[in-house]
Each structure stands twice: as C-alpha cells, then as structure tokens.
Amino acid sequence: MTGKRVLTAYAVLYLLFLYAPIVLLPLFAFNDGTVIAFPLRGFTLEWFEELTRTAALHQATLNSLVIASSTSVLATCLGMFAARAGARFRFPGKGGILGFIMLPLVLPEIIVAISLLVVLLQLGLSLSIWTVVAGHVLICTPFAVAILNGSFAGLDRSLEEAAVDLGETPLSTFRLVTLPLVTPGIVASLLICFTISLDEFIIAFFLSGNQPTLPVYLWSQLRFPGRLPIIFALGTILVCLSVGLLVAAEIFRRRGLRKAGLKDTGGFL
Amino acid sequence: MTRPIIELRNVHKYYGDYHALRGITADIGAGEFFSLLGPSGCGKTTLLRAIAGFEDISSGAILIDHREMEGVPPNKRPTNMVFQSYAIFPHLSVAQNVGFGLRRSPMSGEEKRKAVAEALEMVGLGGYGARAAHALSGGQRQRVALARALILKPKVLLLDEPLSALDKKMREQMQHELRRLQRQVGITFILVTHDQEEALIMSDRIAVMFEGSVAQLTDPQTLYRRPATRRVGEFIGMMNFLPAKLSGETSGGAMVEVAGLGTAELLSDQIPEGRAREGSIGVRPESLTILHEGQTAPREANAEVVERTYYGDMTYYDVRPEGVDGTVSVSMRNMPGRRVSEPGERVRLAWDPAAMVFFP
Ligand SMILES: Nc1ncnc2c1ncn2[C@@H]1O[C@H](COP(=O)(O)OP(=O)(O)OP(=O)(O)O)[C@@H](O)[C@H]1O
Ligand SMILES: [Mg+2]
Numbered sequence: 001m002t003g004k005r006v007l008t009a010y011a012v013l014y015l016l017f018l019y020a021p022i023v024l025l026p027l028f029a030f031n032d033g034t035v036i037a038f039p040l041r042g043f044t045l046e047w048f049e050e051l052t053r054t055a056a057l058h059q060a061t062l063n064s065l066v067i068a069s070s071t072s073v074l075a076t077c078l079g080m081f082a083a084r085a086g087a088r089f090r091f092p093g094k095g096g097i098l099g100f101i102m103l104p105l106v107l108p109e110i111i112v113a114i115s116l117l118v119v120l121l122q123l124g125l126s127l128s129i130w131t132v133v134a135g136h137v138l139i140c141t142p143f144a145v146a147i148l149n150g151s152f153a154g155l156d157r158s159l160e161e162a163a164v165d166l167g168e169t170p171l172s173t174f175r176l177v178t179l180p181l182v183t184p185g186i187v188a189s190l191l192i193c194f195t196i197s198l199d200e201f202i203i204a205f206f207l208s209g210n211q212p213t214l215p216v217y218l219w220s221q222l223r224f225p226g227r228l229p230i231i232f233a234l235g236t237i238l239v240c241l242s243v244g245l246l247v248a249a250e251i252f253r254r255r256g257l258r259k260a261g262l263k264d265t266g267g268f269l
Numbered sequence: 270m271t272r273p274i275i276e277l278r279n280v281h282k283y284y285g286d287y288h289a290l291r292g293i294t295a296d297i298g299a300g301e302f303f304s305l306l307g308p309s310g311c312g313k314t315t316l317l318r319a320i321a322g323f324e325d326i327s328s329g330a331i332l333i334d335h336r337e338m339e340g341v342p343p344n345k346r347p348t349n350m351v352f353q354s355y356a357i358f359p360h361l362s363v364a365q366n367v368g369f370g371l372r373r374s375p376m377s378g379e380e381k382r383k384a385v386a387e388a389l390e391m392v393g394l395g396g397y398g399a400r401a402a403h404a405l406s407g408g409q410r411q412r413v414a415l416a417r418a419l420i421l422k423p424k425v426l427l428l429d430e431p432l433s434a435l436d437k438k439m440r441e442q443m444q445h446e447l448r449r450l451q452r453q454v455g456i457t458f459i460l461v462t463h464d465q466e467e468a469l470i471m472s473d474r475i476a477v478m479f480e481g482s483v484a485q486l487t488d489p490q491t492l493y494r495r496p497a498t499r500r501v502g503e504f505i506g507m508m509n510f511l512p513a514k515l516s517g518e519t520s521g522g523a524m525v526e527v528a529g530l531g532t533a534e535l536l537s538d539q540i541p542e543g544r545a546r547e548g549s550i551g552v553r554p555e556s557l558t559i560l561h562e563g564q565t566a567p568r569e570a571n572a573e574v575v576e577r578t579y580y581g582d583m584t585y586y587d588v589r590p591e592g593v594d595g596t597v598s599v600s601m602r603n604m605p606g607r608r609v610s611e612p613g614e615r616v617r618l619a620w621d622p623a624a625m626v627f628f629p
Contacts, residue, residue, distance in 0.1 A: 156354055158352040158353075158356040159356050159358060159359075161350075161352070161356065162352055162356035163358075163369070164342070164344050165321060165343050165348075165349055165350045165418075166349065166369050166417065166421065167344045167370050167373055167421070168344060168372070168373075169344060180360045181359070181360055
C-alpha cells in the first residue's frame with residue numbers, strides 16, 4: 001500500500017512540476033500589478049487591453065498566422081504524398097527514404113536552424129516569413145507523415161479498386177473514396193502542423209529576419225520588465241489556442257478511425 | 270457451351286521473373302457459372318484480375334464479348350467484381366454502396382432509388398438501405414457487394430473466393446443462393462475458389478489450375494469421374510491409385526492388368542494421358558464395393574480389412590487387396606441388415622473397370 005502511495009505522490013509532484021508554471025501564466029495575466037510576485041493584487045483586464053493596442057504585436061500575430069497556415073498546408077500535402085507512397089508502392093530504397101523524411105523529428109532544432117541559415121545566406125536569399133515557412137515545413141512534415149501513415153495504411157486497397165471497377169476514373173475514385181476516408185487524418189495533420197508552427201521559436205528566431213513571429217516577439221519583449229504581464233497575457237492566449245487545436249486534432253483522428261471501422265493504433269494524444 | 274462471352278487466348282503473365290500464368294486458353298460461355306479451381310498460389314486471382322483489367326497480361330489476348338481488352342481499363346470493361354474482402358465503402362450507407370455504380374448512369378434519381386431497392390430485394394436485404402455499411406455482418410456485406418455489382422447488369426460477374434470469410438453454415442447457404450441468383454439474372458459468373466466441393470456444387474464448368482496452367486476444363490461430373498491427370502484426380506475428392514500395366518490393344522481401347530484386382534478392358538477415354546506400359550489406375554472409394562455373404566459380382570478380388578471408420582451413414586474401410594503392398598480406401602453406405610466388417614476380416618471386393626482411369 002505504501003508503494004502505491006509513493007507512486008501517487010510521485011505522479012502528483014510530476015504533474016505539478018510540469019503544469020504549475022503554466023497555471024501561473026493566467027494567474028499573473030489577470031493580476032493588477034507589474035511585479036511578478038505573490039501576493040496577488042487584484043483582478044484586471046488591463047494587460048489584455050494593452051495587447052490590442054500594440055501594433056508590433058499585431059504584425060507578429062499576422063506573420064505567425066500566415067506562416068502556420070502555409071506550413072500546415074504544405075507539410076500536410078507533402079505528408080500525404082509520402083504516406084500514400086509508403087502505403088501503396090514498393091520501390092528500391094523505400095525504407096531509407098521514409099527514414100530520411102522522419103529524421104528532422106530527432107535532429108536538434110538549433111542545428112536545423114543554423115544549417116538552414118547558412119544555406120539561405122549562401123544562396124543569397126533574404127530572410128522573411130517564407131524562409132521560416134521552409135524551416136517549419138521541414139520539421140512539421142514528419143508529424144504529418146506519422147499521422148497520415150495511419151490513415152493511408154489502414155485503407156484497404158480493394159476499396160479503390162472496387163470504385164474503379166464500378167466505373168469511376170482514378171481521379172474520381174480519389175475524390176469519392178480515398179479522400180473521405182483519409183479526411184479526418186488530413187484535418188488532424190493540418191491542426192497539429194499549425195500548432196507546431198505557431199509555437200516554434202528557434203527556427204523562427206534564426207530565419208525570420210526583421211519579420212518576427214509571435215514567439216520571437218514575445219522573447220524580444222522579455223527585456224522590458226514592465227511588459228512582463230503583457231507577455232503573460234499573450235502566453236495565456238497561446239496556451240489555450242494550442243490545447244484547443246490539439247484536442248480538435250485528436251477528435252478528428254479518432255472519428256476518422258471509427259468511420260473507417262479501424263482499430264486505434266496510436267497517435268499523439 | 271453457349272456463345273463464348275470470354276475468350277482467353279494463350280494468356281501469359283510474368284511478375285518479374287515469376288511466370289504466374291503459363292498460356293491459359295479457354296472459352297467461357299454466356300450465362301455460364303464457371304469456376305477457377307486450384308491450390309493456393311496457382312494463379313486464380315491473377316487470372317481473374319487480368320479479366321477485370323487490374324493486371325496487365327504479358328502476352329496473349331483476352332476478349333470479352335468478342336472485343337479485345339488490351340489497354341481497356343477496369344472502369345471501361347463490361348465486368349464487375351466481388352472482392353474477397355467485399356470492399357464495402359465504410360463511409361457510405363448500404364443504399365449508397367449499392368447505388369455507387371449508377372452515379373454516371375443517365376437514370377433519374379427516382380429510377381436509381383428503385384433500382385437500388387430492387388437490387389437489395391434480390392439479395393434478401395430489402396429495407397436495409399439506410400443502414401451504415403460498417404454495421405453489417407459478414408454475410409450481409411457479401412450480399413451488399415453482390416447487389417452493388419449486379420445492379421450494373423455486367424456481362425460477367427467476377428467473384429474472388431467470395432465465401433471464404435464466412436462460417437461453414439453461412440457458406441453453404443450462400444452457395445445455394447449464389448447459384449439461384451445466377452440462374453435468375455442469367456449473367457456469366459466466374460468464381461475463384463480453392464474448395465473443390467464448392468466448385469462441384471455450384472459450377473456448370475470448372476477449370477482446374479496448377480502452377481499457372483489449366484490442367485482440365487470440363488463439367489463437374491466428368492471432372493470427378495474422368496480426371497485428366499493423376500494430379501487432378503488427387504485434388505478433386507479422394508482417389509485410390511493401384512499399380513497397373515497396359516497389355517494388348519483392343520478395338521475400343523486397351524487391356525489393363527491391375528495389381529491385386531485383375532484384368533479388364535479400358536476404353537480410350539479412360540486413358541487420358543496416353544498409353545504407357547506401366548502406370549497406375551485411379552479409382553474412387555465409392556466405386557469399390559465390399560460384397561457381403563452370398564452376394565456376387567462380375568469382377569471380384571480378395572482383400573483384407575486393415576482399418577475401418579464408422580460415420581453412421583457411411584463406413585470407410587482401408588483394405589489391402591491380395592498381392593498389393595499398400596491399402597485402398599473403400600466407402601460403403603450403411604444399409605439396414607448390412608454388417609460392418611472388422612479389421613483383420615477377409616472380404617471379397619467387387620470392382621468395375623468403367624469407373625477407372627489409367628495414368629502413366
Ligand atoms: N503483385 C505480385 N507481384 C509478384 N508476385 C505476385 C503478385 N501477385 C501474385 N503473385 C504471385 O503469383 C502467384 C499467383 O498468385 P495468385 O494470387 O493469382 O494465386 P491464387 O491462386 O489466387 O492463390 P490463393 O488461393 O492463395 O489466393 C503467387 O505465387 C503469387 O506469389
Ligand atoms: Mg487468390
């Protein structure tokens with residue numbers, strides 16, 4: 001029994017350590033005072049109002065949204081090609097090629113960021129949100145592949161053959177049979193890639209030049225102690241958004257599996 | 270056979286170096302229930318998929334309704350297929366599945382709905398249209414797959430082991446239903462199966478395949494009574510083989526001397542693989558009879574019972590004819606008043622050359 005109690009205590013401590021700092025975010029975001037310390041002073045929405053008045057922040061938000069949307073669409077498309085090829089075709093070097101696509105998942109981001117920066121500068125390209133998109137596609141594609149692999153591998157090949165047999169062309173078969181069955185996977189992939197890109201800092205920091213993303217802007221504001229509560233307010237919004245998107249992604253993924261009558265073989269949540 | 274609807278002309282198929290189909294030539298008649306029967310890996314599915322257009326053939330020709338099919342994709346062929354896994358679209362309802370092939374048809378919405386209802390009625394699923402496809406049992410999926418293919422009124426329906434996923438009782442029921450359905454719609458059915466009993470029960474004609482070639486193509490009765498090769502005889506039902514010698518020729522065939530039984534005349538259709546001095550004769554267990562006391566037969570031989578297995582309606586014996594090393598099996602129907610012989614007993618065996626086939 002004591003063993004069980006120790007384990008429970010361990011789990012509680014672990015979760016506290018993991019999530020307590022995040023709980024502090026909204027606490028101080030609504031706290032009426034610029035000093036980040038207890039005791040709390042009183043409730044205020046001032047910091048959120050301040051957010052709406054900061055033009056640079058709006059530009060950063062816009063940058064982030066453009067980058068995250070472009071990244072999620074591009075990475076999901078690439079992921080679809082890879083997952084489809086992996087599920088359908090046999091070709092020489094298949095294992096190695098698929099492995100290479102997944103590699104950025106374990107590469108240190110700072111290495112990826114610095115290498116990309118060197119290459120871009122060598123090519124004489126100027127840094128912009130599009131160089132960030134390139135970097136984010138690189139790190140998001142493995143996630144897209146991992147999610148979509150499940151959708152495509154679980155798809156019985158004879159379903160597509162049956163559609164062709166019943167008179168459809170390969171193209172209309174893709175639209176009528178393949179796409180509806182993998183749509184939940186695609187939506188999940190879009191949402192997760194969007195979230196990853198929105199939260200990513202290191203690559204954005206190196207590649208964004210003078211067009212900062214939200215996380216980069218946040219970091220730049222840390223120099224001004226007086227603006228700390230504003231950062232907490234912004235952080236609160238970002239956390240809520242990320243959690244919301246991830247939950248939505250998982251719901252779509254599970255619904256897709258149910259719809260196709262498949263067993264759950266994993267996922268990210 | 271009626272007018273041919275499918276003509277296979279020396280069809281070859283290579284997968285890389287592997288020679289999967291080795292010169293298949295056959296005509297399949299309109300309205301026929303035709304089966305492709307053979308052990309696993311003999312190329313049945315490959316041939317069926319080649320007819321459907323899912324596999325290109327390496328050489329030879331496939332004609333459907335006298336039209337060369339080379340380069341014609343599956344969606345343009347007058348064939349439809351029932352897949353082994355049924356391939357029911359899981360995101361569509363039963364009615365949407367059945368009506369899938371009508372999407373491009375010029376029928377009105379009302380006509381389509383009627384056609385779907387009729388097709389479901391035909392396979393015994395009337396009123397199931399609104400069900401979700403993934404909520405169906407194996408037997409129901411099978412029926413949906415049938416309705417979905419038949420609604421297009423194809424010239425040929427291709428079925429790849431459609432019953433193998435069903436349990437025994439359901440399978441037997443579907444065998445009869447498929448047969449009834451085929452007679453009702455009059456469409457040519459080509460059934461792939463590795464179950465010889467299923468092929469015998471359902472087919473008008475059967476092509477037995479081994480290693481990418483057709484070993485024999487004929488009706489079920491001839492296939493069973495006059496297998497063209499020893500291998501076909503072994504594959505279809507049970508067959509005994511006894512060493513035999515062909516002696517003199519006669520006007521209609523040849524004299525054969527069967528070890529342990531005796532000498533008799535075989536007709537030439539009982540020597541399908543050609544004459545050879547030495548070989549063996551094949552004979553079915555039910556074509557040999559153990560005589561009871563007082564009973565006589567034109568040809569008798571002495572034998573000893575080695576083993577017997579009692580099944581209620583039948584008794585299966587292993588008997589050793591005099592002068593033979595091995596045993597042959599004999600099946601006897603258990604009649605009232607007929608005694609079951611015991612191991613060690615000496616019995617008289619009646620045999621009939623008309624039920625024998627000689628293989629070199
Ligand atoms: N796409 C392929 N690539 C390479 N070889 C193949 C391919 N498809 C089938 N084969 C080979 O061709 C042979 C015939 O296969 P086929 O599926 O036609 O057999 P089958 O008679 O249907 O067997 P089963 O009863 O097991 O379904 C097999 O040896 C198989 O390994
Ligand atoms: Mg097969």
